[in-house]
Amino acid sequence: MKAVQLVRPTELVLTDLPVPEIQSHEVLLRVTAAGVCHTDVSIRHETSDLYPSGLVLGHEIAGRIERVGEGVRDWQPGEDVIVYPCWSCGTCRECAAGRQNACRQTGGRLQPPPTPGVTVAGGMAEYVAVPASALVRADGIDPAVAAILPDAALVPYHSIRAVEEHLRPGSTAVVIGLGGLGHLAIQMLRALSAARVVALDVNEEALSAVHDHVDLALKSNADGVADRIVAFTEGYGADVVLDFVGIDATLRLSGSVIARYGAIRVPGLGCGVLPFETAQSSTILPWGASLVRPYSGTYDDLRQIVDLARQRRINPVIQRYPFEQAIEALDDLEAGKVRGRAVLIPS
Structure with a gap:
């Protein structure tokens, strides 16, 4: 599959990678749109090892379920979804209270939950493996709009x-x-x-x-x-x-x-x-x-945002790029040429 990968600090390339395998609790998404954020620009320019080498970027993800893990019960292939970006434990007291963005099982008070495209493989790729617990249904929404809801709207x-x-x-x-x-x-x-x-x-x-x-x-x-x-x-x-x-x-x-x-x-x-x-x-x-300093949002926040988008009470300004122009989209964003949100659309 094609993917935007941080090969090593400051070296970001569009490359070919194997389609990811999924675990029992995960689904495989065929990415239908991926948002481009200033966080991605920052990752690209970070000279330290703050971000793992080999990281696939992309924390704003819309996709269609291609395959489900053997332990997944509530999702089926063919469903259109977006990905909640805080991959929390789901069992600590903060998660139990609906504050997944404040999950206590992250390894320290300064560390947020795992985030696709930041600490684990993200959605600037043709396929991405995602925990089923991070999915929100997005049927009926333009994938380019759906993709930016988990960050630019959340x-x-x-x-x-x-x-x-x-x-x-x-x-x-x-x-x-x-x-x-x-x-x-x-x-x-x-x-x-x-x-x-x-x-x-x-x-x-x-x-x-x-x-x-x-x-x-x-x-x-x-x-x-x-x-x-x-x-x-x-x-x-x-x-x-x-x-x-x-x-x-x-x-x-x-x-x-x-x-x-x-x-x-x-x-x-x-x-x-x-x-x-x-x-x-x-x-x-x-x-x-x-x-x-707020961090991201809750899973319930994202579900409510999807409702706002379905009702057309919010209308994001989108600048679309073919997936093959991912590096150009990052360049344009850094240069201040993007109005609203840049979104990559796989062919």
Whole structure:
């Protein structure tokens, strides 16, 4: 089969590999679409051995079941599915509570569950072996749309669900970064809440794309942008900030516009730092404000997202590439040429 493989650190190739064998609890998927993410760009450029050599990339996977393991009872060949990316144990107290993304059987407090395309073989291939417990039915959904739901949609949905008590009528939510995740966050906020929405990005084209769907669209690096947001909220500040960039500048901006007891959620992996200051006169965060690094989402979150997609309450912006152009898709994403989410379509 064709696959996108990290041969060794910084060397990513489109190559031929054997079709994977499946274990008793797994299914073999014929991949129908695979999303391309900035995480894949980061993996490609990592010079250390953080990611295993020989890794097949791809953590956003849609496929059709080709074969099932002898221990699989609830799935049949021919079903269209997507793959939940947190391959958790299913038995620890966090998994039992429905928080599979916080599974305790991962080897340490800083390690998330195994993730296809990051720690185990992923879906940028013609076939992939997947635990049956990670499948979600996706019949009736365009595979290119289905493929991006397990990350580009799951991450913002999980963050929004976590702060829904703040998203009352009259509240304000700020979205920083309008790429593959941010543009879906805008749609979800509109579909799921009555909050006013402020969109921020450095790119004029990205702002223009959402201009008619938000209450205020601003360049995030413009002079006085924080003052404009605070003024928009009558001086109180934003109730929620979703930072899909996560660099120093966006973290500082988040802190400078959040309201007292507001919620900042930072899915962005920009390696930024925001000091935590406990002085009486702190100007970094107001009293009561929370700052959280959310990870992925729950299995139930993903099932709910599939329902939203079936109802067409979210409509992801997709840029399709033939599977043979996988490296070109990564190049385009890194160069800022992709609007929405790039998706590989096997022939």
